[in-house]
Amino acid sequence: MNDAASLVAEPTAAKTREPVLRIAAGSKIYGGVHAIENVNFDLYPGEVHALVGENGAGKSTLCKAIAGAIQLTSGDYVLDGERVNFEQPRDALRAGICMVYQETSLVPTMTAAQNIELGNEKLLTRFRTLNIQAQQLLQSLNFHVDPATPVGLLGTAKKQMVEIARAIYNKARIIIFDEPTASLTPEEIVHFFHLVRDLRARGVAIIYISHALEESLLIADRITVLRDGRLVITAPAKTLTRDALVQHMVGREVAQAVYGGRRETHHRREKVLTVENVTMGMAVKNMSFSVYAGEVVGIAGLIGSGRTEIAKIVFGALKRNLVNGGTIRLRGKPIRYRVPRQAIDDGIAYITEDRKANGFFETMIVDDNVYIGTLATKKGFSFLLSRARRSKLANYWVDRLKINALQRKARIIELSGGNQQKVVLAKTLAQEPSIIFFDEPTRGVDVGTIPHIHAEIRRLADEGKAVVVISSYLPEILAVSDRILVARTGRIVAEFDAADATQDKILYAAVH
Amino acid sequence: MAIESPVAATEAGHVRLNFAKPNQEQIVLLITIVLLVVFGATLNGFATVSNLLNLLRSISILGILGLGMGLIVISRGIDLSEVAIMAGSWAIGLIEVQQGMPPWAAVLLALAVALVIGAINGLMVAFVEAPALFVTLAAGFVIYGLAFWFAPAWVVYAPKDEPVLLFLGAGRILGIPVPILVFAVAAIAMQLFLSRTSIGRFIYSQGDNPEAARLTGIPLRPLIVLEYVLVALLAWLAGLVWIGTTGSIQMAITQGTMIFDVVLVVVIGGISLVGGRGSVYSVVVGCVLIGTLLNAFTIMDVNSEVQNIIKGVVLLAAIVLDNWLHPRDEETARQGD
Numbered sequence: 118m119n120d121a122a123s124l125v126a127e128p129t130a131a132k133t134r135e136p137v138l139r140i141a142a143g144s145k146i147y148g149g150v151h152a153i154e155n156v157n158f159d160l161y162p163g164e165v166h167a168l169v170g171e172n173g174a175g176k177s178t179l180c181k182a183i184a185g186a187i188q189l190t191s192g193d194y195v196l197d198g199e200r201v202n203f204e205q206p207r208d209a210l211r212a213g214i215c216m217v218y219q220e221t222s223l224v225p226t227m228t229a230a231q232n233i234e235l236g237n238e239k240l241l242t243r244f245r246t247l248n249i250q251a252q253q254l255l256q257s258l259n260f261h262v263d264p265a266t267p268v269g270l271l272g273t274a275k276k277q278m279v280e281i282a283r284a285i286y287n288k289a290r291i292i293i294f295d296e297p298t299a300s301l302t303p304e305e306i307v308h309f310f311h312l313v314r315d316l317r318a319r320g321v322a323i324i325y326i327s328h329a330l331e332e333s334l335l336i337a338d339r340i341t342v343l344r345d346g347r348l349v350i351t352a353p354a355k356t357l358t359r360d361a362l363v364q365h366m367v368g369r370e371v372a373q374a375v376y377g378g379r380r381e382t383h384h385r386r387e388k389v390l391t392v393e394n395v396t397m398g399m400a401v402k403n404m405s406f407s408v409y410a411g412e413v414v415g416i417a418g419l420i421g422s423g424r425t426e427i428a429k430i431v432f433g434a435l436k437r438n439l440v441n442g443g444t445i446r447l448r449g450k451p452i453r454y455r456v457p458r459q460a461i462d463d464g465i466a467y468i469t470e471d472r473k474a475n476g477f478f479e480t481m482i483v484d485d486n487v488y489i490g491t492l493a494t495k496k497g498f499s500f501l502l503s504r505a506r507r508s509k510l511a512n513y514w515v516d517r518l519k520i521n522a523l524q525r526k527a528r529i530i531e532l533s534g535g536n537q538q539k540v541v542l543a544k545t546l547a548q549e550p551s552i553i554f555f556d557e558p559t560r561g562v563d564v565g566t567i568p569h570i571h572a573e574i575r576r577l578a579d580e581g582k583a584v585v586v587i588s589s590y591l592p593e594i595l596a597v598s599d600r601i602l603v604a605r606t607g608r609i610v611a612e613f614d615a616a617d618a619t620q621d622k623i624l625y626a627a628v629h
Numbered sequence: 630m631a632i633e634s635p636v637a638a639t640e641a642g643h644v645r646l647n648f649a650k651p652n653q654e655q656i657v658l659l660i661t662i663v664l665l666v667v668f669g670a671t672l673n674g675f676a677t678v679s680n681l682l683n684l685l686r687s688i689s690i691l692g693i694l695g696l697g698m699g700l701i702v703i704s705r706g707i708d709l710s711e712v713a714i715m716a717g718s719w720a721i722g723l724i725e726v727q728q729g730m731p732p733w734a735a736v737l738l739a740l741a742v743a744l745v746i747g748a749i750n751g752l753m754v755a756f757v758e759a760p761a762l763f764v765t766l767a768a769g770f771v772i773y774g775l776a777f778w779f780a781p782a783w784v785v786y787a788p789k790d791e792p793v794l795l796f797l798g799a800g801r802i803l804g805i806p807v808p809i810l811v812f813a814v815a816a817i818a819m820q821l822f823l824s825r826t827s828i829g830r831f832i833y834s835q836g837d838n839p840e841a842a843r844l845t846g847i848p849l850r851p852l853i854v855l856e857y858v859l860v861a862l863l864a865w866l867a868g869l870v871w872i873g874t875t876g877s878i879q880m881a882i883t884q885g886t887m888i889f890d891v892v893l894v895v896v897i898g899g900i901s902l903v904g905g906r907g908s909v910y911s912v913v914v915g916c917v918l919i920g921t922l923l924n925a926f927t928i929m930d931v932n933s934e935v936q937n938i939i940k941g942v943v944l945l946a947a948i949v950l951d952n953w954l955h956p957r958d959e960e961t962a963r964q965g966d
Contacts, residue, residue: 432844434843434844456843456848457843457845458846458848460846462846467844469844474840474841475840475841475844476841476844477838477841478834478837478838478841478842479837479838479905480833480905480906481833481834485830488830489830489831489845492827492830492831493831493845493846493847494846498827499827500826500827500828501825501826501827502824502825502827502830544845545845548846
């Protein structure tokens, strides 16, 4: 059955050949949630196979499984017709599978030659031999990199060349590129494409992950679209268009059914927060937008678009540039917070995207987590703890957010992801903020809990609070927002009224 | 989850304590009880009132220092200068008494010296953001040097005719040595502070997850300074008991292994180096275990090298236990997602 499916979508070049790699019915489960589910993926020698999908669609999970960084929960991993099971990346590397990461994994203080040999060092190395070998390898690839230069001094494009040379040095037959062009200039991209074609001509199989759909269409032989961990389609690139890809990525009908429509009424009131030309390093560049009381503003954008950073800048957790950093006004008054505490005292809240890293206190029970939120504010502080106040507060939020009350006496770390997220919400909302930033409010949350969180977001806006929702998940943005902003490379590039926003329009703005 | 002991019950309301595995305090308490029974049955003169009081008296200085160290370790810090603060502040205080300063003023001088050093430690950790381990290690050397400069003697004697000054170390109330009572009162006060006040709760949250505490709006920097000042305060108190007990302050202790004994009682009792875990109860249990071992060794006449080996092994065992109870790897970090 699997064979039949792949025959349909066969690239012309590989008709008679066997796939070098095949994942059959591969699934990976994290804590009960499928990161990828029942994915059938194959790769032929001398093929460039692009993987596309939204953030969280399962692209990197699939690639990590292929590169041996994680193991599939179920399903077969077949290499050269034999079932394999890689325990660690080193095993996969030995089998000729190499992943070139987004953030380069080179050691900056070592020279290019040393980096190429890294992990394969002999007991004694002569620098001269090493450099000559590296020079020969680099020249054979047509890379103009001095093998004796420390990698930290090289530009991004050259670093990538060193990474690729390392892959070739390791006799890679399968190379996985994760967003290889993200930090390259247009000229460098052209050069990079030449290189990919070169590798293909040598019979190397290439998996190519990119957010830029045009690039995938241009360079790939075949394209696989993933959505919510499932494989939507694998087809020759020639038969696909940009629009078709977007449609496959979004999966309109499914999303509509789960998330329902957008709410109809919304009363825009006072303008409470203005962000004007805010700049922070390379992450946020000249970002401007406003937020009004009583509305939900959705900020869509890919990872790295500056959406989380701007929320943290407003909240005082990150600092914008001191010179030409732009202005942030709270009800007309310019603000610049040194620490989040000041923002909290002014009624601004930020609910983290990574609750495990910095959202809750894992040794404490639900009630204590909620209580400590209010204790940390000026209004709610009292020197002595009060059990009565703690219970009253926790009861209110447990009830309002429908937190599983059976688990009140359990440490929060033992709760489900959805309940943890609700406790983080309660801890923040107990501080009675008037402007609330939600960063990925339903990441890692079970499906049953998502409607509770969305209902709370709307309720807060109806109570007259200004709510900003940052999410990678477009159906979520469409479901909760009154107004939608799209961030790309540190700027707000588009604004839609919820009434005429569609996933296609948002995605188009976000990727190009 | 059932609450196993009455002591845990009093703090469970405010602290947290809900372990799937037995918690470390309970394991250590059990070991201590077993040891007490075994030594009581096998060693002559162990299970007498006077020996047991002596056992408790011998651990009270370690215990008071342990309360301070416990506080700082709960907040994910460490203070290796605690013993040096104790010795240094009192060496300066006592030398002034020898030169004619009234004892009450010397007591306040020692207190001021201790608090200033604590505040400097705190400021370095909180604002310069230097690692606590190195800040306090360096502070220990600086204090040692400064104290020697002001009080150039290995041993600085306390005046023998000041019973009030020596009362906390040498006195008895109803037959009970006062150091035990000082330790008990300090422990109760610390327990109330940690479990019944919001500052105590903030200290736990800082140790649990400093970044989450920052994003929740807890004023971390002032909190850190306060923590190091409190450690210094307890070091000063321990010094007051020390001079009463021995009649002098010995600068040699700043160069010895005493500070590691303090860390030992804290870690054994279940105050995890990970932060945010354990309580005053941990310090008390850890002290009693170490006190029991040392007391039995003294009766058995075990030499100090063997004692050191056993102490080292116990510390290692405690750290292994801590790792087992609070594993920190990727898989556990991912649970609940």
